[in-house]
Amino acid sequence: MDFKENYLRAIYSNNPEWVPTTGEAVITVYPPVCERPSAAGKDSFGCKWLWEEDAHGGTFPGHDDFIITDISKWKEQLILPDVNAYDWSAAREKAKQIDRDKYLVGGFIEMGIFERIYLLMGIEEALIAYYTDEEEMCELAAAIADYKIAFLKKYHEEVKLDILWYGDDWGTQQNLFISPEKWRKIIKPHTKRIYDCAKSLGIIINQHSCGKIESILGDMIEMGADCWNPCQPCNDLAGLKKKYGSEICFIGGVDSQFVLDNPKAGTAEVIAEVKRRIDDMALPNGGYIIGPSHSVPYDPDKLEAMNQTIREYGRAIYKSN
Numbered sequence: 001m002d003f004k005e006n007y008l009r010a011i012y013s014n015n016p017e018w019v020p021t022t023g024e025a026v027i028t029v030y031p032p033v034c035e036r037p038s039a040a041g042k043d044s045f046g047c048k049w050l051w052e053e054d055a056h057g058g059t060f061p062g063h064d065d066f067i068i069t070d071i072s073k074w075k076e077q078l079i080l081p082d083v084n085a086y087d088w089s090a091a092r093e094k095a096k097q098i099d100r101d102k103y104l105v106g107g108f109i110e111m112g113i114f115e116r117i118y119l120l121m122g123i124e125e126a127l128i129a130y131y132t133d134e135e136e137m138c139e140l141a142a143a144i145a146d147y148k149i150a151f152l153k154k155y156h157e158e159v160k161l162d163i164l165w166y167g168d169d170w171g172t173q174q175n176l177f178i179s180p181e182k183w184r185k186i187i188k189p190h191t192k193r194i195y196d197c198a199k200s201l202g203i204i205i206n207q208h209s210c211g212k213i214e215s216i217l218g219d220m221i222e223m224g225a226d227c228w229n230p231c232q233p234c235n236d237l238a239g240l241k242k243k244y245g246s247e248i249c250f251i252g253g254v255d256s257q258f259v260l261d262n263p264k265a266g267t268a269e270v271i272a273e274v275k276r277r278i279d280d281m282a283l284p285n286g287g288y289i290i291g292p293s294h295s296v297p298y299d300p301d302k303l304e305a306m307n308q309t310i311r312e313y314g315r316a317i318y319k320s321n
Helices: 003-011 071-077 089-096 113-121 123-132 134-159 180-200 214-223 237-244 256-260 267-281 300-319
Strands: 026-028 048-052 058-061 104-109 163-167 204-208 227-229 249-254 288-292
Touching: 003 104, 003 288, 071 134, 089 134, 104 134, 113 123, 113 134, 113 180, 123 134, 123 180, 134 180, 163 180, 180 204, 180 214, 214 237, 237 249, 237 267, 249 256, 249 267, 256 267, 267 288, 267 300, 288 300
Parallel strands: 026 104, 104 163, 163 204, 204 227, 227 249, 249 288
Antiparallel strands: 048 058
C-alpha cells in the first residue's frame, strides 16, 4: 500500500496499514494571497501585523489601525480583495509537477470567518459585538464567507485540490472564545457554506482549529468536516474518539506544550506520549493521523524519538489487533 492510499484509508477509518504522519501524503500548493505576512506589515485585506522577537519569532495582529472601526458602518469600511486579481501562475506550475497517483494536492486557506473578523475589528471590539450587534456580525460573517467561497472556487479552478486545510481558531485552552450558542448562530451557518462549496468540488475538508473546541466537534461533523487538526490535548481526545469513532479523522494530538516543547521532558516522555496517542486514537480501524499538536521548532533528539516511535509503534498497532 502506498502513502496516498494509506492516508485516505486513515481519513475514512478504512483499515490503514500504519498510522500516517501529517504530511507524508499531501503536497500543499499555497495560494497567492497574504492572510498573514511573514514580517511586520499589512496582509491582503489591509490588516496590520507586528513582529514578535521571541524564542521562535513570528508575526501577530496589530493593536490599532483597524479596518472596521464601527460595526454599523462595516459595509462602507470593508473592501474585500478581488480573487481574480491574484497571480496564480506559480501555484499552477507547482500543481503540474505533483504526481497525483502518489500524492494528494493540498490547499491552504487560513484566517477563517472568526479570525478574519477580529483581525478587521480588533479582538476586544469583535468579542463585544457578537453580543451587542448580532445582526451586523451575521451580515459581516456572510460577506467574508462569500469571499472565501469565491476564493476557493478560483483556487480549485487553478490547482484542482484534493484536500483543504481550512483554518479558523475558535478556542482558547479553556473553552471557545464565544459561547457555543453564538458560534452556532453566527459562525457555523457561513462556515457550513464554505464546507458545502468544498464538498461540491470533491475536496476533503481538514478543519484547523486550536484550543478546546470539544463542545462543537459534533457540529463540525454535522457540517461535513472530514478531519480536525491539531487536536490539542486540552480537549478530551480519548473521550472524543470513543464518542465520535469513525465520524471524523483526528490529526495531530502529540502534546507540544507539556512534552515536545517542555525542557523538563526527555525522549522517554516523548515515546510514552506517542504510544499513548496511538493507543487512544488509532484503533480500531484508523481515523487518526499523528503529529504534534502545534508546529514549532523542537529539539532534534525529541523529534527523532517521536518519528522513530511513530514508524515502529504506528505499524505494530494494526498488526497486533
